[in-house]
Amino acid sequence: DDKSTVSITVVGASGDLAKKKIFPALFALYYEDCLPKHFTIFGYARSKMTDAELRNMVRKTLTCRIDKRENCGEKMEEFLSRCFYQSGQYDSEENFEELDKKLKEHEAGRVSNRLFYLSIPPNIFVNAVKCATLSATSANGWTRVIVEKPFGRDSESSAALTSALKQYLEEDQIFRIDHYLGKELIENLSVLRFSNLIFEPLWSRQYIRNVQLIFSEDFGTEGRGGYFDHYGIIRDIMQNHLLQILAIFAMETPVSLDAEDIRNEKVKVLRSMMPLRADDVVIGQYKSHTKGGVSYPGYTDDKTVPNDSLTPTFAAAALFINNARWDGVPFLMKAGKALHNRRAEIRVQFRHVPGNLYNRSFGTDLDRATNELVIRVQPDEAIYLKINNKVPGLGMRLDRSNLNLLYKARYSKEIPCAYERLLLDAIEGERRLFIRSDELDAAWSLFTPLLKELDEKKIIPEYYPYGSRGPVGAHYLAAKYNVKWGDLG
Numbered sequence: 085d086d087k088s089t090v091s092i093t094v095v096g097a098s099g100d101l102a103k104k105k106i107f108p109a110l111f112a113l114y115y116e117d118c119l120p121k122h123f124t125i126f127g128y129a130r131s132k133m134t135d136a137e138l139r140n141m142v143r144k145t146l147t148c149r150i151d152k153r154e155n156c157g158e159k160m161e162e163f164l165s166r167c168f169y170q171s172g173q174y175d176s177e178e179n180f181e182e183l184d185k186k187l188k189e190h191e192a193g194r195v196s197n198r199l200f201y202l203s204i205p206p207n208i209f210v211n212a213v214k215c216a217t218l219s220a221t222s223a224n225g226w227t228r229v230i231v232e233k234p235f236g237r238d239s240e241s242s243a244a245l246t247s248a249l250k251q252y253l254e255e256d257q258i259f260r261i262d263h264y265l266g267k268e269l270i271e272n273l274s275v276l277r278f279s280n281l282i283f284e285p286l287w288s289r290q291y292i293r294n295v296q297l298i299f300s301e302d303f304g305t306e307g308r309g310g311y312f313d314h315y316g317i318i319r320d321i322m323q324n325h326l327l328q329i330l331a332i333f334a335m336e337t338p339v340s341l342d343a344e345d346i347r348n349e350k351v352k353v354l355r356s357m358m359p360l361r362a363d364d365v366v367i368g369q370y371k372s373h374t375k376g377g378v379s380y381p382g383y384t385d386d387k388t389v390p391n392d393s394l395t396p397t398f399a400a401a402a403l404f405i406n407n408a409r410w411d412g413v414p415f416l417m418k419a420g421k422a423l424h425n426r427r428a429e430i431r432v433q434f435r436h437v438p439g440n441l442y443n444r445s446f447g448t449d450l451d452r453a454t455n456e457l458v459i460r461v462q463p464d465e466a467i468y469l470k471i472n473n474k475v476p477g478l479g480m481r482l483d484r485s486n487l488n489l490l491y492k493a494r495y496s497k498e499i500p501c502a503y504e505r506l507l508l509d510a511i512e513g514e515r516r517l518f519i520r521s522d523e524l525d526a527a528w529s530l531f532t533p534l535l536k537e538l539d540e541k542k543i544i545p546e547y548y549p550y551g552s553r554g555p556v557g558a559h560y561l562a563a564k565y566n567v568k569w570g571d572l573g
């Protein structure tokens with residue numbers, strides 16, 4: 085409306101995340117007419133920069149889905165004219181006061197709403213929040229802060245971070261991002277389950293044999309080794325992205341689509357799970373590999389990684405939910421870097437058909453005959469269901485075919501980047517896709533004992549060649565629960 089304004093301050097504006105994701109997402113929102121009428125964007129960072137230099141930086145690094153659209157250039161200039169820069173230290177109240185002054189000028193007496201996106205390393209989160217809230221809180225509107233993982237390294241450090249933030253902010257001012265929750269197919273998970281009659285009745289131990297959550301990347305840590313080595317793949321991907329997907333996948337029907345109702349159900353799932361045991365986990369680390377004359381570096385070849393690092397770049401794990409719906413159903417997770425492909429997907433393997441009349445068609449491998457629902461989060465978003473079908477002809481031969489919803493074939497509109505949805509939700513005060521502190525605690529308590537054990541016992545990861553399918557141990561883990569990874573064909 086005309087009486088209020090939103091100021092978005094990207095704290096850490098010259099960093100990678102800001103350049104690659106936040107500014108492009110803000111521009112896409114502007115292009116799509118989703119930002120409020122009155123808004124201002126401020127970049128805040130330590131380096132000295134003019135407004136013009138910030139705009140140049142944004143212009144140069146802007147690669148987003150809007151690039152190829154009509155009048156993109158014109159819209160971009162309009163957008164950039166609303167972007168400004170303030171240099172300052174992250175722990176200086178004085179510098180944030182200068183920001184406050186500038187924000188006030190732009191707000192021009194309107195109701196001021198302020199969103200701070202902390203795109204900075206976690207060790208300076210708390211000071212930045214302190215200074216931003218003491219010196220640059222809105223006087224008459226809302227103030228919200230977006231923070232992104234890592235939220236600590238274990239239960240204790242995460243709880244310490246939460247309580248430090250709560251000295252300056254109320255829980256409902258904190259927007260903890262897990263960008264996987266902003267992905268189109270994850271948002272769609274609840275739609276698939278709760279607005280189609282045919283899935284929800286099957287969504288339980290009665291019909292589902294196992295659920296697989298698979299994340300793979302075909303590149304290594306490339307330049308991020310310093311960050312990564314402190315965390316490892318379990319903290320980087322499993323404890324957050326994959327566990328969040330699991331919680332949404334497995335939750336009971338929420339009372340409504342309200343953020344609190346949904347988060348209440350998610351937290352119940354997490355609290356019904358047993359902490360991960362070391363013998364239900366396989367860890368791996370990639371080593372160098374030469375293929376077709378090209379040599380790919382191993383993890384410890386990264387100059388920012390210690391030569392004797394044992395940090396896992398791959399992990400597979402089996403988790404269980406101890407409730408009436410899921411008792412005994414293995415939820416298998418697999419996450420790795422420098423593997424043979426880039427993919428994120430959910431695979432739901434259904435049980436065998438009891439007394440199947442056609443069993444003979446499948447030989448001894450009855451698993452081959454079971455239905456599998458695959459939700460491919462990326463790339464090439466799709467939902468497909470593997471069914472058994474008669475091969476047309478006079479004889480009776482069955483094969484496996486897919487009922488296939490391939491997004492690019494079905495929908496012409498491109499899929500927004502996760503950060504667009506999340507930024508828009510934060511501006512609108514919609515908390516459904518953000519992590520509440522009790523969810524975060526529950527998520528950490530599942531992984532903390534294991535992470536400590538791996539560190540204390542200095543467990544050696546299984547080495548796998550760059551570009552391979554990862555450690556063989558992942559198959560043994562799955563086999564222990566009578567499961568075959570669905571992504572291996």
Ligand code: BG6
Nearest residue numbers: 263264301320321325428462502
């Ligand atoms: C981040 C991890 O959270 O997610 C990265 O820190 C990972 O290591 C990235 O590469 C993957 O995100 P996306 O959206 O590219 O699948």
